[in-house]
Amino acid sequence: MIDVYVDEYITFLKIEKGLSSASLSSYRQDLKHYTNYLADNNIKSLDNVDTEVLIQFIKFLTDKGLSAQTISRTQSTLRNFHHFLLNQNIIEVNPAVKLTAVRGEKKLPEYLTIEEMEILLNTPDASPAGLRDNTLMEVLYASGIRVSELISIKRADINTEMGFIRVSGKGSKERIVPITDFVAKKLDHYVAEVRPYLLKTDDNDDLFITNRGRGFTRQGLWKTIKKYELLSGIRKNITPHTFRHSFATHLIENGADLRAVQEMLGHSDISTTQIYTQISTTKIREMYKQFHPRK
Template identity: 90%
Template sequence: MDVYVDEYITFLKIEKGLSTASLNSYRQDLKHYSTYLADNEIRSIDKVDTEVLIQFIKFLTEKSLSPKTISRTQSTLRNFHQFLLNQNIIDMNPAIKLTAVRGEKKLPEYLTIEEMEILLGTPDNSLAGIRDSTLMEVLYASGIRVSELISIKKADVNTEMGFIRVSGKGSKERIVPITDFVAKKLNHYIIEVRPQLLKSDDNEDLFITNRGRGFTRQGLWKTIKKYELLSGIRKNITPHTFRHSFATHLIENGADLRAVQEMLGHSDISTTQIYTQISTTKIREMYKQFHPRK
């Protein structure tokens, strides 16, 4: 068994070019598998059938491993046995019939409307503060991704018509609406603040750092974390929290799911439906809290 594992890891390293971390994960999964087979006196890999694999997965489940870990192990087993089949070491892949383990989807972290009001009111009236306030208002008003925000150019904004042109995943372009309030803030930032932050006329990025450059993902993350601390809100707030809050608040207030899907740039509506689950969970919690017959 160990020989086959070594051959497989070498294959992944040379043919697939996997990272050391990925190779170590595969090796660890297969080490547990090899130990299980030895403990159950299965000496030959061609004696492994689907039932053996099912019992191994059951064994892992009883050890209270997470669904994510078990799912990864199943994938490892499927690929490992496929390798052995391709090498004519076994006659069939017994892992092909394993049922995927579905773990519970963790609901996205979001802010309440009250918390968002506090956070958005945290920046001061300095140039950087006005920029940061506008930046966060745009995130909340549009629900765009971090990568989309930092790639927005000045020419992508139309404050008069009230929209921003965004380039999303797969270079798919979409038009995202913004409120009149945010359009006015953007207009003020573009005319009064942005020119004072610029160091070069060649920079077309909408949001400019204190050094006169466009924001990076890390730079934006640090900016949001700064206001998380200043706001006193005891939640893990990231740039993506604005996206989750945007979608949750819209759906809580009766927005059409398809419209929210379009604004978020989701290709599949099932991705958007997670926000209806958040809304339902909140309603259930309020019901339990306030119904007189608890």
């Protein structure tokens, strides 16, 4: 019966909250671990779940070696799930409300320096595929959009004359992201000269298409970026998300307003954006230690 409530909750998150497939998958995975634990401990009813049961479950996850970040996310899932059950009158008390939050170490996201980004962007050749790859990487760096947002862009979503791209972010939230004149010209050339060469059928409206004339998948885009990581000789783990981190870091390092960067990234909470100020502070501290005469 508990699995039925999980299904109802996932449906609620999908329909009422508009969460992405990736977020829904994370919630379901967390709750699967939880329901398996309850079953293994012969707890068949949510009426028998109290705060102590949840504490023991968290201890069980900790003993398995899960990271503090994963456990913190699981605790959040439990609080939200039981809050849903409370609102549905399935339980009378939320036993997860007293769970102590686990503060995990926030790893600073890896980014490229401006010089490294310049090398990477100049790596593709002048073939149609190379020009396409250069353009899509320029768009990633110029806009800071997510992988899922890039592969979802249609031709009608770009306005190079006004200098913006319309993207659909998490929870189907639409936002307008500016692009530079430089990138707008690259997009114009790609759409007019390169894309028709790659296009196989007229019914594909995706902006960026593969050599087979289809829209990119997340995996396909990841492979493309890894290809240029290898060719560029840059010894860093470069993924499509690296462009997003580099975009935000470079803007903040050059004095951009934090709220503006938050808006462009599509972050609902500014605390998520603030991690990029930590990167800038860390870099300043490292330079200070390296160059101050009295070390």
